Amino acid sequence: MGTRLNPYIGFKDTARSAMEFYRSVFGGELNVSTFGEFGDSGPNADHVMHAQLETPSGFTLMASDTPDGMTYEPGSSITVSLSGDDADELRGYWDKLCDGGTVSTPLEKQMWGDEFGMLTDRFGIGWVVNIAGDHSQDGQAEGGGAG
Template sequence: MTTRLNPYLNFRDNARQAMEFYHSVFGGELTTSTFAEMHASEDPAEQDKIMHSQLITDNGLALMAADTPNSMDYTPGSNFAVSLSGEDEGELRGYWDKLSDGATVTMPLDRAPWGDFFGMCTDRFGVSWLVNISAGQSS
C-alpha cells in the first residue's frame, strides 16, 4: 500500500447519510463502523453514530468521514481534516514529526484500539491532520 492523501469530513449526527449520498454519486465500496462496534464511546447517544466510514471508488478516489463525538466541538467550516495513511512507518512518522512540530496534538501518535498507530494534531496553520500507520508493517 502506498501513502495516500485522503479528505476526511466530520459531521454532527449525519455522517451515515452524507456518505450514503457520496456513495450514490461516486459508486465504489462504502464501509462504516459505529462507535459501538469500535468500543469508542461510553455515551449511549453515540452508539449508532459513525466513528469511521470510508468510500473507495473503482477509479481510486478515497473519501472518509465520521460523526463528531458530543464531547468535541463541531463548527461547520472546521469540519474537515487531512488524513495520511499507509504502511510505510518511517515515512508516516516523519510526516507526523514535521506536522506536529509547533502543533496542538489532540491525540499523540500511539497504538489505537483497531491495532494501527494513530495520531491527531492541528498544525501551526490551523489544519487538522490524522496520521494512521497500518499495523501490517508497524511495530
C-alpha cells in the same frame, strides 16, 4: 499501497447519510463503523466512528460523526477538489453533487481555458470541479504545417 492523501470530513450526526450520498455520486464500496461496534453504549453508539468510501476511479473519502462533548464546526475548513480530463465523468459528479446543494460558480469555461465550478453540497461541504481544457494550442503560432 504507497502513501496517499485523502479528505477526512467531520459531521455532526449525518456522516452515514452524507457518505451514502457520496457513494451514490461516485459509486464504490462504503464501509461504516459505529462507536457502538467498539463498545460505546452511550448516546454516540449509533453514530459513525469511521466511514471509508473507495471508488472505482481510485478516490478515497473518509468521514466520522463528531461525538457529543467535542466541538463541531460544519464544513468551514474543507473543500474537496475533483479535477481531470474526463469531462463526462466530472460533469456527472458535478450534476449529482448539485442535488440539494448551492452553486457559487457555475461549471463553465474559464479564462484559463478549463471548465471550472464551485458548489456547496447539501451537507455543507465545499466542492470544486475542474475539467482540463485542450491546451495543445497554447502559445503556438497558427500555420506552420508541413508543406
